[in-house]
Amino acid sequence: EAQVTQNPRYLITVTGKKLTVTCSQNMNHEYMSWYRQDPGLGLRQIYYSMNVEVTDKGDVPEGYKVSRKEKRNFPLILESPSPNQTSLYFCASTTYYRGNNEQFFGPGTRLTVL
């Protein structure tokens, strides 16, 4: 089954404790992206990756890191989480083949930073 998976789905942590949210897709998509969703603000892009070893900042990259060592994986790293990073996070992937770029989303990771 074609899908984007994220782990963990729920995480409660404390300020300053490094964490990684994993994202994996099995559709051989070149493009992967991380979003955060906050009430009243909609979805905002954190980072994206056009392909392996190619990453770039989105609209709200501060406090986050990413890596793209393999095509299927795109982990999101919070080196020193702060309470303002409490949010619902989504990973998404797409391919630009045939000019379509509809995105496939993971189920989300709800992060609480105390």
Added chain:
Amino acid sequence: SQQGEEDPQALSIQEGENATMNCSYKTSINNLQWYRQNSGRGLVHLILIRSNEREKHSGRLRVTLDTSKKSSSLLITASRAADTASYFCATALLRRSGGSNYKLTFGKGTLLTVNP
């Protein structure tokens, strides 16, 4: 500033009625997409309409695009309780010409409630 803005923010209708949601945007786009999100879950792509298209259908969904007014509408006909969800429009814009690096910018969504 937000590229896509949905209107209304919330819509409540009875089962069987049609639901219309609107999206306005500010800049030229390559395409516009509509997504659906059930509470707290991932977004699901519904339909994509390119900038040179004016109308598109998919099942009970009808999307229109008016590039002169920079607006789009999503019509759900014969709504069902299972259509209850948030609906987002997203505009796709090339970051740099000559490539495939699109920026997809989401609006804040319309919360649709379909009462049985």
